[in-house]
Amino acid sequence: MTQTVMKIDDLHLSFPVSRSLLDVVQRKPGKSVNALNGVSLELKQGETLGVVGESGCGKSTLARCIVRLYAPTSGQIHFEDENIFGAAARKDRSYNRRVQMMFQDPYSSLNPRMSTGDILAEALRVHQMRPENEIAGRVEELLELVRLPQDAAEKLPHEFSGGQRQRIAIARALAVEPEVLIADELVSALDVSVQAQVVNLLLELQERLKLTILFVAHDLRLVRHVSNRVAVIYLGRIVEIGDSETLFSAPSHPYSRALLSAAPSLDPDDKGVAIQLEGELPSPLNVPSGCPFHVRCRHVTAQCRTVVPALRALEGRGEVACHHAEEINQHA
Amino acid sequence: MSDAAVTSAKTSNAPLSRVQIALRKPGFLIGAVIIGCSALLALFPGLFSPYDPNFIDYLAVRQPPSWAHPFGTDMLGRDALSRVIHAYTVNMQMAILATVFALTIGVTVGALVGYYRGVADMIFGRVVDAVITFPFLVLVIAVVAVLGPGLINMYIAITLVGWVYYARLMRAEVIAQMGNDYASAGIVMGYSDRRIIFRHLLPNAITPVIVYWMTDMALAILLGSSLGYLGLGAQPPQAEWGVLIAEGRNFITTAWWLSLMPGIAIVITGLGFSLIGDGLADLLRPRG
Amino acid sequence: MTDHPILEVENLCTTFSRGGTALPAVRDVSFALGKGHVQGLVGESGSGKSVTLRSILGLARHYGEVSGSVRWQGQELTSMSERQLRKIRGREIAMIFQEPMTSLNPLLTVGTQLTETLKAHTDLGRRARRDRAIEMLDHVGIPAAASRLGEYPHQFSGGMRQRVMIAIALAASPKLLLADEPTTALDVTIQAQILDLILKLADEMSMGVVLVTHDLGVVAQTCDTVSVMYAGRVVEQGDVRQVLQTPRHPYTEGLMRSVPQDVPPRTQLYSVPGTPPSLFSLPEGCAFAPRCQSAGPACQTARPTLQDIASGRQTACFNPLPATQEDAA
Numbered sequence: 015m016t017q018t019v020m021k022i023d024d025l026h027l028s029f030p031v032s033r034s035l036l037d038v039v040q041r042k043p044g045k046s047v048n049a050l051n052g053v054s055l056e057l058k059q060g061e062t063l064g065v066v067g068e069s070g071c072g073k074s075t076l077a078r079c080i081v082r083l084y085a086p087t088s089g090q091i092h093f094e095d096e097n098i099f100g101a102a103a104r105k106d107r108s109y110n111r112r113v114q115m116m117f118q119d120p121y122s123s124l125n126p127r128m129s130t131g132d133i134l135a136e137a138l139r140v141h142q143m144r145p146e147n148e149i150a151g152r153v154e155e156l157l158e159l160v161r162l163p164q165d166a167a168e169k170l171p172h173e174f175s176g177g178q179r180q181r182i183a184i185a186r187a188l189a190v191e192p193e194v195l196i197a198d199e200l201v202s203a204l205d206v207s208v209q210a211q212v213v214n215l216l217l218e219l220q221e222r223l224k225l226t227i228l229f230v231a232h233d234l235r236l237v238r239h240v241s242n243r244v245a246v247i248y249l250g251r252i253v254e255i256g257d258s259e260t261l262f263s264a265p266s267h268p269y270s271r272a273l274l275s276a277a278p279s280l281d282p283d284d285k286g287v288a289i290q291l292e293g294e295l296p297s298p299l300n301v302p303s304g305c306p307f308h309v310r311c312r313h314v315t316a317q318c319r320t321v322v323p324a325l326r327a328l329e330g331r332g333e334v335a336c337h338h339a340e341e342i343n344q345h346a
Numbered sequence: 347m348s349d350a351a352v353t354s355a356k357t358s359n360a361p362l363s364r365v366q367i368a369l370r371k372p373g374f375l376i377g378a379v380i381i382g383c384s385a386l387l388a389l390f391p392g393l394f395s396p397y398d399p400n401f402i403d404y405l406a407v408r409q410p411p412s413w414a415h416p417f418g419t420d421m422l423g424r425d426a427l428s429r430v431i432h433a434y435t436v437n438m439q440m441a442i443l444a445t446v447f448a449l450t451i452g453v454t455v456g457a458l459v460g461y462y463r464g465v466a467d468m469i470f471g472r473v474v475d476a477v478i479t480f481p482f483l484v485l486v487i488a489v490v491a492v493l494g495p496g497l498i499n500m501y502i503a504i505t506l507v508g509w510v511y512y513a514r515l516m517r518a519e520v521i522a523q524m525g526n527d528y529a530s531a532g533i534v535m536g537y538s539d540r541r542i543i544f545r546h547l548l549p550n551a552i553t554p555v556i557v558y559w560m561t562d563m564a565l566a567i568l569l570g571s572s573l574g575y576l577g578l579g580a581q582p583p584q585a586e587w588g589v590l591i592a593e594g595r596n597f598i599t600t601a602w603w604l605s606l607m608p609g610i611a612i613v614i615t616g617l618g619f620s621l622i623g624d625g626l627a628d629l630l631r632p633r634g
Numbered sequence: 635m636t637d638h639p640i641l642e643v644e645n646l647c648t649t650f651s652r653g654g655t656a657l658p659a660v661r662d663v664s665f666a667l668g669k670g671h672v673q674g675l676v677g678e679s680g681s682g683k684s685v686t687l688r689s690i691l692g693l694a695r696h697y698g699e700v701s702g703s704v705r706w707q708g709q710e711l712t713s714m715s716e717r718q719l720r721k722i723r724g725r726e727i728a729m730i731f732q733e734p735m736t737s738l739n740p741l742l743t744v745g746t747q748l749t750e751t752l753k754a755h756t757d758l759g760r761r762a763r764r765d766r767a768i769e770m771l772d773h774v775g776i777p778a779a780a781s782r783l784g785e786y787p788h789q790f791s792g793g794m795r796q797r798v799m800i801a802i803a804l805a806a807s808p809k810l811l812l813a814d815e816p817t818t819a820l821d822v823t824i825q826a827q828i829l830d831l832i833l834k835l836a837d838e839m840s841m842g843v844v845l846v847t848h849d850l851g852v853v854a855q856t857c858d859t860v861s862v863m864y865a866g867r868v869v870e871q872g873d874v875r876q877v878l879q880t881p882r883h884p885y886t887e888g889l890m891r892s893v894p895q896d897v898p899p900r901t902q903l904y905s906v907p908g909t910p911p912s913l914f915s916l917p918e919g920c921a922f923a924p925r926c927q928s929a930g931p932a933c934q935t936a937r938p939t940l941q942d943i944a945s946g947r948q949t950a951c952f953n954p955l956p957a958t959q960e961d962a963a
């Protein structure tokens with residue numbers, strides 16, 4: 015039985031929307047973007063959990079909560095049984111060392127005025143990973159680990175390509191010997207021919223260093239490839255979570271089905287039938303009552319409009335948040 | 347084939363270095379020459395001025411420009427050229443002393459409120475609103491009026507008002523930089539706030555402030571000489587461009603050169619700083 | 635298939651100059667497009683896809699050096715005056731830009747922007763323009779179109795704004811649509827809708843389409859033919875089935891193989907070693923040579939040109955990969 019390293023409980027987060035002067039004058043109530051609406055999940059030791067969902071569904075927000083860049087409105091995250099938003103944990107910088115995040119934009123995630131060597135050395139020094147006289151050696155090791163040439167240490171970020179910068183970001187995260195890596199769209203900004211290089215590196219390092227990874231991406235094929243388990247998020251809620259192969263080959267939630275069917279196949283003869291969704295993407299400013307998906311769902315019933323479906327285990331599948339998952343799967 | 351070898355970024359055919367690019371712009375080059383010369387004059391006025399600026403010669407009062415006195419002489423027979431040259435010391439000093447404290451305070455305050463936001467930022471916003479509703483000069487004169495005239499008080503007055511402009515610029519720039527993931531990465535890495543602000547954000551945010559600083563030095567000279575002219579800054583017999591213009595004011599029809607020459611010195615020095623400011627923007631921008 | 639091509643691009647070259655150095659953004663791009671035909675343009679970021687589209691429409695010549703020939707229904711566009719071009723742009727040839735969020739005027743209502751296009755390019759009356767605008771919004775799947783004409787762009791979601799852009803582009807029933815990554819900013823579920831719409835219009839209105847994308851899945855699902863670009867040049871082009879299923883150029887093959895499909899999960903993926911070259915320092919021979927596993931001595935010194943290797947199928951490579959499956963077509 016693999017151990018749970020991180021437990022996320024009923025996480026909610028809403029961003030207040032700044033009101034225009036007109037709204038204030040008209041006494042309109044302040045609105046808020048409900049980015050997370052009760053996310054619960056567990057990260058297990060050594061696994062890769064993929065997170066997919068439409069743009070704006072709250073994937074990055076979830077990732078940023080985990081590394082404490084955002085504080086949730088309610089809900090809790092426990093790392094090895096300690097509440098990471100508790101007062102004691104907040105003071106303790108070791109959480110920031112043990113859980114690392116890598117960002118999407120390879121062009122903005124490195125300080126443009128620091129050389130690669132300085133970037134890595136800084137991480138080592140701040141967390142006192144090595145005595146001062148071993149730092150240079152460790153920087154070399156790290157560069158080798160992510161397969162960057164040794165002369166990379168003196169260079170500034172602008173002298174590298176996007177793929178190389180992502181490797182520097184990976185090296186920086188690994189410098190502090192973390193246990194959990196949060197990868198938010200790590201390879202999305204990279205060209206197809208370079209993406210595979212970075213993904214290979216990540217898989218290899220995970221194996222070697224026994225890392226636990228949360229892999230956020232919108233490329234479904236890539237998520238399927240790297241993940242052990244996958245969570246599908248819709249409007250700030252997990253609507254389905256389960257074993258990656260099971261979920262991708264037989265999605266159970268109507269939204270997961272639509273999402274997976276819409277991904278264009280590489281085979282020109284496999285025209286597939288994208289499940290057409292009706293209606294507009296609802297906005298997180300105004301999350302529908304009941305099942306958040308009900309305005310676009312073909313299987314909607316009266317119950318769906320009022321009762322929020324809870325995540326529940328489904329025979330032979332993962333966990334699904336849909337009132338009618340059984341019937342829908344039978345007919346499929 | 348190891349892919350590390352192949353991916354090693356090619357920087358051959360490297361475009362020109364930044365200094366070269368900046369110097370290619372004639373504006374920056376001219377600015378640099380002007381300010382370089384001004385600095386020399388300010389540091390070693392004795393080397394360049396033909397006479398003692400305070401040597402009084404009642405036999406040669408208000409003489410028009412000649413070979414012996416290229417800028418003429420003033421109402422006490424002092425050599426106008428020597429007085430303009432000696433004024434470089436105090437006027438260049440103004441450019442620096444009237445701005446560095448405002449710069450330091452403004453950059454620090456701006457970086458802090460931009461990083462922490464919250465209540466401090468709201469209070470800062472009110473201060474900014476209050477300060478910028480009045481014209482700069484009016485506020486400075488008001489402060490000098492309270493403190494009393496004189497150079498030192500003038501520096502204090504300009505600093506008291508001027509830091510707000512730096513802080514406002516710095517705050518906006520820090521907030522913009524916070525949007526970059528390297529700032530988030532610093533937070534996630536568990537770096538201290540001080541490290542993130544001063545080591546990461548500040549070097550990236552300061553460029554527009556430095557550029558503004560150059561223009562501000564030009565403005566400081568203008569402001570300082572205006573106050574000198576009004577009798578609120580440097581006091582006679584101190585050779586200072588504003589004071590010199592004021593002295594020549596009464597003879598503007600008969601000895602126009604007395605006011606014109608220091609005026610030209612102000613314009614040229616101010617122009618020098620502005621030209622440098624433009625060029626610096628290119629010089630300081632990070633590559634990428 | 636391309637008996638009467640409406641668009642013929644021949645040896646299109648576009649050069650920018652940056653910091654005194656020439657930047658060869660597009661080199662010798664040639665292709666022909668028939669009515670109702672969808673041509674894909676794929677390649678990595680910076681390979682010259684957008685510049686190719688902009689050069690076709692005569693936009694790139696304002697800030698770069700364009701040579702070669704672009705014939706639109708027999709007329710040469712490259713030598714045409716701005717005034718003549720203006721009559722063709724928007725009316726006969728429409729373009730959807732890569733950055734949709736910035737291409738709508740935030741100060742004008744969506745309805746105004748749509749009807750203005752119609753006013754400029756058709757001779758419909760005021761009423762008819764309004765009806766047509768509603769019809770177009772309907773077409774691109776914006777519900778309750780009539781009531782949304784009076785709204786401003788910021789009241790629309792990103793995906794809806796993109797659809798408005800498409801509606802504007804298609805309003806004057808163009809004969810050619812140049813679409814630069816029209817769905818990259820959209821979610822897959824919306825992307826599927828938009829691509830369906832473009833295909834439907836290509837079919838119903840015999841509109842030719844040049845579709846730029848970097849998503850090979852999108853190419854497979856929408857295009858009839860495809861050109862693969864690398865460092866400003868077309869390295870392979872032909873029927874989409876043939877190019878994707880039996881790539882002959884090593885770069886195309888590398889692209890196809892690095893997509894995680896039909897590989898056991900969590901195993902190493904195939905990857906093209908190295909990174910794309912900078913246009914400032916292109917290798918002397920084949921631009922792909924430093925990353926190519928089939929490279930021979932000739933590749934280091936000479937530049938391969940596009941050669942016919944089968945009917946309607948071209949590749950620029952000295953050692954093309956063998957046609958493993960029969961090119962039966």
Ligand SMILES: Nc1ncnc2c1ncn2[C@@H]1O[C@H](COP(=O)(O)OP(=O)(O)OP(=O)(O)O)[C@@H](O)[C@H]1O
Pocket residue numbers: 029047048049067068069070071072073074075076232298
């Ligand atoms: N700092 C913020 N302030 C206000 N709203 C925010 C902020 N960050 C995110 N949001 C909003 O929260 C919602 C979820 O955003 P999030 O970035 O988590 O989406 P995502 O799933 O990562 O999308 P994408 O795939 O586009 O990256 C969006 O509606 C977004 O506009």
Ligand SMILES: Nc1ncnc2c1ncn2[C@@H]1O[C@H](COP(=O)(O)OP(=O)(O)OP(=O)(O)O)[C@@H](O)[C@H]1O
Pocket residue numbers: 650651652657659677678679680681682683684685686697732848913
């Ligand atoms: N206006 C311009 N001035 C100078 N160079 C330009 C200009 N527009 C594009 N380029 C350069 O031309 C090359 C090709 O750019 P292009 O925009 O066509 O790439 P692309 O294939 O569309 O890439 P992407 O997938 O990122 O959109 C790039 O190196 C780019 O920097």
Ligand code: SF4
Pocket residue numbers: 267268269305306307308309311312313314315318323335336337338339
């Ligand atoms: S709960 Fe109802 S509306 Fe929601 S996905 Fe299931 S069937 Fe559809």
Ligand code: SF4
Pocket residue numbers: 883884885920921922923924926927928929930933938950951952953954
């Ligand atoms: S020409 Fe040579 S280097 Fe270029 S793709 Fe073909 S085999 Fe490779």
Ligand SMILES: [Mg+2]
Pocket residue numbers: 073074075199
């Ligand atoms: Mg995101």
Ligand SMILES: [Mg+2]
Pocket residue numbers: 683684685732814
């Ligand atoms: Mg482009």
